[in-house]
Amino acid sequence: MTGIASLKDLFTRNLRQSGIYIAFVAIIVLFTVLTGGTLLGPTNITNLVLQYSYILILAIGMVIIIIGGHIDLSVGSVVALTGAVAAVVVIREGMPWWVGVLAAVGTGLLVGAWQGFWVAYVGIPAFIVTLAGMLLFRGLTLQVLNNISLSPFPSEYSRIASGFFNGLLGGAGYDVFTLVIFGIGILGFAYNSWRNRRARISYNQAVEAAPFFVLRLVVIAAVVMWFAWQLATSRGLPLVLIILGVLVLAYTMVTKHSVFGRHVYAIGGNLAAAQLSGVRVKRVNFWMFVNMGFLSAVAGIVFSARSSAAQPGAGNALELDAIAACFIGGAAVTGGIGTVTGAMVGGLIMAVMSNGMSLMGIDQSVQQVVKGIVLLLAVAFDVWNKKRASATR
Amino acid sequence: MAETAPTDILEMRGITKTFPGVKALQDVNLTVRRGEIHAICGENGAGKSTLMKVLSGVYPHGTYEGDIVLDGENAEFGSINDSEARGVVIIHQELALVPYLSIAENIFLGNERRRGGGAIDWNRTNQEAAQLLERVGLKEEPTVPVSVLGVGKQQLIEIAKAISKDVSLLILDEPTAALNDNDSEHLLDLLRQFQAQGITSIMISHKLGEIAEIADRTTIIRDGQSIETIEMNGPGAPEGDLQDRIIRGMVGRDLEHRYPERDSHPGEEVLRVEDWTVYHPTQQGRVIVDKANLTVRAGEVVGIAGLMGAGRTELAMSLFGRSYGRDISGKAYVHGKEIDPKSVPDAIRSGIAYVSEDRKHYGLNLIEDVRRNISAASLGKLAKNGWVNEHEELKVAGEYRESMNIRTPSVLVEVNKLSGGNQQKVVLSKWLNTKPEVLILDEPTRGIDVGAKYEIYTIINKLVAEGKAVLVISSELPELLGICDRIYTLAFGRITGEVSVDSATQEGLMALMTQENQS
Numbered sequence: 001m002t003g004i005a006s007l008k009d010l011f012t013r014n015l016r017q018s019g020i021y022i023a024f025v026a027i028i029v030l031f032t033v034l035t036g037g038t039l040l041g042p043t044n045i046t047n048l049v050l051q052y053s054y055i056l057i058l059a060i061g062m063v064i065i066i067i068g069g070h071i072d073l074s075v076g077s078v079v080a081l082t083g084a085v086a087a088v089v090v091i092r093e094g095m096p097w098w099v100g101v102l103a104a105v106g107t108g109l110l111v112g113a114w115q116g117f118w119v120a121y122v123g124i125p126a127f128i129v130t131l132a133g134m135l136l137f138r139g140l141t142l143q144v145l146n147n148i149s150l151s152p153f154p155s156e157y158s159r160i161a162s163g164f165f166n167g168l169l170g171g172a173g174y175d176v177f178t179l180v181i182f183g184i185g186i187l188g189f190a191y192n193s194w195r196n197r198r199a200r201i202s203y204n205q206a207v208e209a210a211p212f213f214v215l216r217l218v219v220i221a222a223v224v225m226w227f228a229w230q231l232a233t234s235r236g237l238p239l240v241l242i243i244l245g246v247l248v249l250a251y252t253m254v255t256k257h258s259v260f261g262r263h264v265y266a267i268g269g270n271l272a273a274a275q276l277s278g279v280r281v282k283r284v285n286f287w288m289f290v291n292m293g294f295l296s297a298v299a300g301i302v303f304s305a306r307s308s309a310a311q312p313g314a315g316n317a318l319e320l321d322a323i324a325a326c327f328i329g330g331a332a333v334t335g336g337i338g339t340v341t342g343a344m345v346g347g348l349i350m351a352v353m354s355n356g357m358s359l360m361g362i363d364q365s366v367q368q369v370v371k372g373i374v375l376l377l378a379v380a381f382d383v384w385n386k387k388r389a390s391a392t393r
Numbered sequence: 394m395a396e397t398a399p400t401d402i403l404e405m406r407g408i409t410k411t412f413p414g415v416k417a418l419q420d421v422n423l424t425v426r427r428g429e430i431h432a433i434c435g436e437n438g439a440g441k442s443t444l445m446k447v448l449s450g451v452y453p454h455g456t457y458e459g460d461i462v463l464d465g466e467n468a469e470f471g472s473i474n475d476s477e478a479r480g481v482v483i484i485h486q487e488l489a490l491v492p493y494l495s496i497a498e499n500i501f502l503g504n505e506r507r508r509g510g511g512a513i514d515w516n517r518t519n520q521e522a523a524q525l526l527e528r529v530g531l532k533e534e535p536t537v538p539v540s541v542l543g544v545g546k547q548q549l550i551e552i553a554k555a556i557s558k559d560v561s562l563l564i565l566d567e568p569t570a571a572l573n574d575n576d577s578e579h580l581l582d583l584l585r586q587f588q589a590q591g592i593t594s595i596m597i598s599h600k601l602g603e604i605a606e607i608a609d610r611t612t613i614i615r616d617g618q619s620i621e622t623i624e625m626n627g628p629g630a631p632e633g634d635l636q637d638r639i640i641r642g643m644v645g646r647d648l649e650h651r652y653p654e655r656d657s658h659p660g661e662e663v664l665r666v667e668d669w670t671v672y673h674p675t676q677q678g679r680v681i682v683d684k685a686n687l688t689v690r691a692g693e694v695v696g697i698a699g700l701m702g703a704g705r706t707e708l709a710m711s712l713f714g715r716s717y718g719r720d721i722s723g724k725a726y727v728h729g730k731e732i733d734p735k736s737v738p739d740a741i742r743s744g745i746a747y748v749s750e751d752r753k754h755y756g757l758n759l760i761e762d763v764r765r766n767i768s769a770a771s772l773g774k775l776a777k778n779g780w781v782n783e784h785e786e787l788k789v790a791g792e793y794r795e796s797m798n799i800r801t802p803s804v805l806v807e808v809n810k811l812s813g814g815n816q817q818k819v820v821l822s823k824w825l826n827t828k829p830e831v832l833i834l835d836e837p838t839r840g841i842d843v844g845a846k847y848e849i850y851t852i853i854n855k856l857v858a859e860g861k862a863v864l865v866i867s868s869e870l871p872e873l874l875g876i877c878d879r880i881y882t883l884a885f886g887r888i889t890g891e892v893s894v895d896s897a898t899q900e901g902l903m904a905l906m907t908q909e910n911q912s
Binding site: 199200203206257258259260262263265266269270272273274275276277278279280332336337 | 736737738747749755756757758759765770772783784787788791803823
């Protein structure tokens with residue numbers, strides 16, 4: 001029976017992939033019960049998106065760095081620095097909001113190029129370069145801000161983090177626009193899945209049985225539309241979610257389908273083999289870090305817009321959240337393995353846990369302990385899974 | 394029948410070892426006589442290494458079925474420590490030395506010579522190490538760090554480490570796989586000396602010539618089962634060529650010819666290298682390749698014979714986009730047009746492909762699937778504006794799977810699940826897809842079994858039939874004689890001879906390969 005075989009396959013063969021989704025669902029269910037349903041309420045879901053978006057944005061860049069076999073410890077400082085630059089331009093110099101955004105992105109790119117240069121062309125391990133960067137860019141943040149917070153940002157700038165699309169297409173108590181956008185997204189996803197399935201069949205590759213394929217699509221569609229409904233009945237579609245959605249889509253494409261993405265996997269998987277296969281390793285490493293600088297800047301803009309201020313201590317320890325998201329999401333410490341989607345789910349697992357525990361009134365200290373244990377268990381699971389895989393070899 | 398005959402040091406009875414989903418060993422029997430050198434032969438994946446891991450306690454008692462009787466007593470090893478306490482010491486295929494520690498420290502690692510209070514007794518450590526080094530015939534100071542020594546010497550240190558433990562049964566898993574002929578010969582001599590001292594050895598090896606030379610008996614393992622034990626000398630030895638006899642047992646069929654037939658029709662010249670000179674990357678002024686000249690024609694297989702350290706791989710890698718060495722000078726032409734590949738992408742564009750001798754470290758991304766390994770060197774061809782055409786990629790991978798006979802359930806399987814021979818076919822596919830004019834194959838059959846070797850030779854024949862030029866580097870002279878049209882000999886960085894295969898003999902080649910400074 002092919003149907004049974006594929007169901008078994010779904011759980012055993014890709015445990016590494018499916019395990020984290022199962023964990024994600026379990027954690028959501030757990031905290032929904034523990035918070036008496038507040039976790040999944042419209043207001044809370046909207047808050048969750050706003051509150052953790054910048055960590056997810058950082059995790060996109062971080063997972064690429066980790067797949068490439070590196071690490072970036074400096075992103076928290078870079079978030080602060082780019083936010084500070086934007087604040088100086090917009091608040092102190094009184095320039096328009098978009099000049100601030102451009103200045104922040106420019107700063108991020110420069111920071112990325114700086115770190116990429118040392119990692120790729122001088123050959124210093126990323127751990128050292130970015131540890132130095134963590135101090136360096138925090139120091140520069142203090143310099144730029146003269147040790148004081150700058151606030152508030154004009155409302156055009158803050159809107160980046162707290163703006164909503166609501167009522168564009170009307171609706172009675174719910175926002176039709178939000179639902180339409182999500183509907184289009186689901187249709188696109190379904191079409192793409194169907195096309196891939198067709199392609200795989202035409203090349204005689206194994207696919208899951210048709211009923212499971214449909215069932216999977218229906219379940220995903222139902223969950224996503226329910227999520228959209230929650231947003232639509234709250235404040236509408238957050239602008240940040242659109243930014244995040246576009247980034248996730250774009251970077252999923254880049255990591256999966258672009259030559260650059262493939263080269264990142266190749267370098268992380270086997271550096272020497274990549275080099276001898278004609279991968280321009282230095283160049284790829286350099287651009288990996290430039291990209292991380294860019295995404296740090298985006299996160300920095302969202303972060304500063306959300307707090308409507310640039311603070312010297314902003315973004316402290318954010319790098320650890322981003323790194324944790326990647327590893328919980330199945331990235332390998334040794335490089336070569338990881339996905340953008342995985343990192344997003346990893347980040348959301350952390351987000352749901354923090355948020356859920358906060359709703360329950362659990363103390364910060366306990367939250368830290370729980371998060372630490374979850375990270376440890378996630379990687380332990382990964383190690384165990386690898387051993388299991390090599391035992392069946 | 395619990396009593397073992399006193400002449401047998403070891404008897405393994407009915408050993409069965411299962412991994413989830415796979416039966417690695419099935420009812421294997423092995424009897425080893427006291428004081429003999431016992432060879433174990435079998436194709437890759439036949440279960441040889443698994444059997445030795447059962448014997449040495451790597452797989453503890455209880456994880457397998459069957460009995461191990463050592464010196465007439467039942468042995469139930471829970472770990473390597475247990476087996477070592479009974480005098481069974483295994484030397485694994487991959488050397489397990491710590492590069493930054495000294496020879497003496499490595500020898501006594503985990504077994505340190507101490508004074509009262511637990512401090513290490515350095516005088517005793519170094520002195521005993523020196524004695525052990527003398528026993529294995531290694532002239533090095535015990536305080537030298539291991540990292541500065543070559544593979545051959547490192548292997549001797551592993552052996553010194555083994556005999557430091559009062560060994561009575563020494564197990565060597567492919568001890569000569571990475572060694573050149575001189576070092577191998579030395580190692581075999583050493584085993585004979587140990588034999589005279591009463592140490593029994595079990596040796597896993599793919600080198601049949603070596604087995605025929607040294608083993609008293611050979612047990613053949615095939616598909617997880619012990620097939621037979623052959624007496625290698627004395628009255629019980631079989632008639633005819635011992636090597637052919639072993640091969641027959643290993644593959645379970647007659648291999649009429651170890652090398653497939655080929656009609657040779659060399660065409661015009663494809664690769665020409667003139668006065669190619671390469672210096673060592675870190676040691677100033679040390680010449681590694683010295684004014685090498687060579688040509689390869691279309692439809693021709695040209696061999697490079699040389700001992701390890703002669704500069705074979707260095708010559709190939711320096712040609713391949715300066716992947717080795719510095720201050721490279723000389724000229725290279727492809728189809729009469731001068732090329733100057735300064736990087737690997739340049740070299741690939743010039744039509745050169747290089748298949749490394751070490752496929753796991755330099756050839757494959759082991760955690761990636763077959764498809765993506767095949768496309769790794771030709772992504773540019775498979776992509777448009779930086780986006781990979783994945784349908785095309787999948788199609789191409791499927792085609793190579795078909796044409797190269799890569800045995801895998803699907804091209805989406807990770808390459809580390811494949812056998813050595815099939816991995817090598819993946820590497821070859823990867824390079825063929827760059828559509829090269831010249832293929833440089835560095836030890837293309839290293840570490841793969843007899844059947845797969847034949848397939849690789851067949852592929853090489855197919856390539857030259859399609860008009861490619863193939864340059865093969867190999868340390869196995871019979872292989873070069875079996876598949877090449879012409880052979881260059883390389884000694885100490887110099888090309889010392891060019892021989893047509895019709896007039897070449899192993900002895901003649903070896904003489905050229907060891908020829909020092911000619912004026």
